[in-house]
Amino acid sequence: MQDALFGFISKYVQLTEEEKNAIISLDIFHSVKKGTVLLQEGQKSKESYFVLKGCIRTYYVLDGEEKTTAFYTEMDALTPPCVVSKTPSEYYVSCLEDCILLISNSDMEVVINQKFPKFETMCRVLSEELLAKQRIDFDEFKTSSPEQRYLNLVEKRPDLIQRVPQHQLASYLGIKPQSLSRLRARILEKKG
Amino acid sequence: MQDALFGFISKYVQLTEEEKNAIISLDIFHSVKKGTVLLQEGQKSKESYFVLKGCIRTYYVLDGEEKTTAFYTEMDALTPPCVVSKTPSEYYVSCLEDCILLISNSDMEVVINQKFPKFETMCRVLSEELLAKQRIDFDEFKTSSPEQRYLNLVEKRPDLIQRVPQHQLASYLGIKPQSLSRLRARILEKKG
DNA sequence: ACAACTCGTTCACTAAAGTTAAGAAATGCG
DNA sequence: CGCATTTCTTAACTTTAGTGAACGAGTTGT
Numbered sequence: 099m100q101d102a103l104f105g106f107i108s109k110y111v112q113l114t115e116e117e118k119n120a121i122i123s124l125d126i127f128h129s130v131k132k133g134t135v136l137l138q139e140g141q142k143s144k145e146s147y148f149v150l151k152g153c154i155r156t157y158y159v160l161d162g163e164e165k166t167t168a169f170y171t172e173m174d175a176l177t178p179p180c181v182v183s184k185t186p187s188e189y190y191v192s193c194l195e196d197c198i199l200l201i202s203n204s205d206m207e208v209v210i211n212q213k214f215p216k217f218e219t220m221c222r223v224l225s226e227e228l229l230a231k232q233r234i235d236f237d238e239f240k241t242s243s244p245e246q247r248y249l250n251l252v253e254k255r256p257d258l259i260q261r262v263p264q265h266q267l268a269s270y271l272g273i274k275p276q277s278l279s280r281l282r283a284r285i286l287e288k289k290g
Numbered sequence: 291m292q293d294a295l296f297g298f299i300s301k302y303v304q305l306t307e308e309e310k311n312a313i314i315s316l317d318i319f320h321s322v323k324k325g326t327v328l329l330q331e332g333q334k335s336k337e338s339y340f341v342l343k344g345c346i347r348t349y350y351v352l353d354g355e356e357k358t359t360a361f362y363t364e365m366d367a368l369t370p371p372c373v374v375s376k377t378p379s380e381y382y383v384s385c386l387e388d389c390i391l392l393i394s395n396s397d398m399e400v401v402i403n404q405k406f407p408k409f410e411t412m413c414r415v416l417s418e419e420l421l422a423k424q425r426i427d428f429d430e431f432k433t434s435s436p437e438q439r440y441l442n443l444v445e446k447r448p449d450l451i452q453r454v455p456q457h458q459l460a461s462y463l464g465i466k467p468q469s470l471s472r473l474r475a476r477i478l479e480k481k482g
Numbered sequence: 483a484c485a486a487c488t489c490g491t492t493c494a495c496t497a498a499a500g501t502t503a504a505g506a507a508a509t510g511c512g
Numbered sequence: 513c514g515c516a517t518t519t520c521t522t523a524a525c526t527t528t529a530g531t532g533a534a535c536g537a538g539t540t541g542t
Contacts, residue, residue, distance in 0.1 A: 160433060167429040179422035188426070215407060222410055225417035230371035232421065234380070236428045237359040240464040241352060243530090244499075264520060272432040277499050279521050284498090435500090436529075456490060469529050471491050476528090 099127065099198055102150055106173055110220040117214055124206065130197045137178055137191040144204040146177040152197030153261060157269075158189045166266040169194070169258055175224065194262065244273045245281050291319065291390055294342050298365055302412040309406055316398065322389045329370055329383040336396040338369040344389030345453060349461075350381045358458040361386070361450055367416065386454065436465045437473050 100122065107113060113121075127150070130136070137143050139159060147154060149170050156176070157166040167189070170176045180187035181204055211218040239247060248271055252259060258267065265275040273281075292314060299305060305313075319342070322328070329335050331351060339346060341362050348368070349358040359381070362368045372379035373396055403410040431439060440463055444451060450459065457467040465473075 158429065158433060165429075165433045167432055168425075177418065177422070179426055182418050182422040189429070211411075215410075218407075218410060218414055219403075222414035222417060225414060225421055226369065226374050229417055229421045229424065230369070230374040232424055232428065233360075234371055236424065236431070237350065237381075239428070239431070240359055240461070241350060241357045263518090265518095269432070274500060275520075276501080276522085280499085283521085455488095457488095466530060467490075468492085468531080472529085475491085 099150055102173070103148070103200060107220065110223055111216045113216070117216070120210075120214070124202075124210075126200050126202055128199050128201050130193050130199055132193055132196045135190060135192045137180075137187055137189075139188065139190055140186045142180065142184070142186055143178060144181055146175065146181060146202050146204065146207075147191070148175045148200035148202070149173065150198040150200060152193060152195040152199070154191055154197060154199070155194050155262075155266065156189050156191050157266075164266075164269070166269045169255075169262060169270065171255075171257065175228070194266075239272070244271055244277065245285070247271050248278070248281060249285070291342055294365070295340070295392060299412065302415055303408045305408070309408070312402075312406070316394075316402075318392050318394055320391050320393050322385050322391055324385055324388045327382060327384045329372075329379055329381075331380065331382055332378045334372065334376075334378055335370060336373055338367065338373060338394050338396065338399075339383070340367045340392035340394070341365065342390040342392060344391070345386040346383055346389060346391070347386050347454075347458065348381050348383050349458075356458075357461045359462065361447075361454060361462065363447075363449065367420070431464070436463055436469065437477070439463050440470070440473060441477070 103121075104113065104118060130152075136147065136154065137145070147170070149172055151172060153169055153171045154176065155166055155170070156168045156178070157164050159165075168176075176191070178187055178189070178191060207221070211221070238250060242250065251267075251271070258270075262270075264278055268275040268278040271278065295313075296305065296310060322344075328339065328346065329337070339362070341364055343364060345361055345363045346368065347358055347362070348360045348370070349356050351357075360368075368383070370379060370381070370383060399413070403413070430442060434442065443459075443463065450462075454462075456470055460467040460470040463470065
């Protein structure tokens, strides 16, 4: 499991054995059961998550309804906005499946960044990449219809269609569950 | 004008006079006329922009139609995804108004980051903040209707309503210009 | 001054999403 | 296993966005 992490890191910086051991000694690998709520609305947190296995989702509860806005799967990193802004969280984070997560603390990161400037460089590059990627996702979302978004999702993250409940996918696509059902039926009709 | 920049930077790191002079000597301040295209689709670029005055917009041309996806105004920073991914740009960047911009080059940033680790820290923190802010914007977009998005925009960026043409605002809101017209009429009707 | 364009609005019509409700299928739990 | 809950689908109806066309106001260029 650590190999997956160091394989990921090696795309950004080369770590020495000493540095790898420093990371391992932080004891940041965690197994988390499906359904576990990692972060609640209103809660303050300093934790960031890196998914080694499984899937976590973020969702808001608005007018008593869950609105799922993102899914994080293998090799995805999530630092909730509340960690950055140091304010109570606006949303929930929970495990959709049994997960193996790397959970880090922002205080800890400050120490690591001072000790290993390499690490800070990696975080900067990673943030910049995520920002660019998310920008493109947002732009695609804005410039396409719900149907196109769904087809785009089938194309780009087919695994989500399988592992995520429809009603969560629906809000991820910015529509109601009934509309997703209908839209899927419409697509099937067109094909056959 | 430089004061605005250093005022912004001081929120993240404290610069010495020497460091400030180093930045000024880079000669990165530019006046740009309204309508200037800073980046074209298909073009490779290493430039990032920081808006000191004016407004720039990013847009795609899809099926011959302009789709505006973002506006950057005073104290906003834009690093186009193509700069990060080192691939040809998917979109255009142009000046909506006469602008004073800080234009930096990613090669230059590498040098600066090595010389002044402080600067890299600032870039990391800034990226993390922008990522979190954009995440919230995206979530709000997903969880609201076009009408709510418009009202939200009036609330949060009232200046845009004034300085940006309607048809550009429309695609920014993910709808057609006609729908924005109608939606505005609907809102006025409800009020009075 | 005039033609050509752009921009915003309006209208009639079509298509698609929201809403409400009902029921079938799958899942979880005692 | 069987009951309850959740999840997914379908349907009828309402609301809203997309489409194509037309119009007037404002701009640009000659």
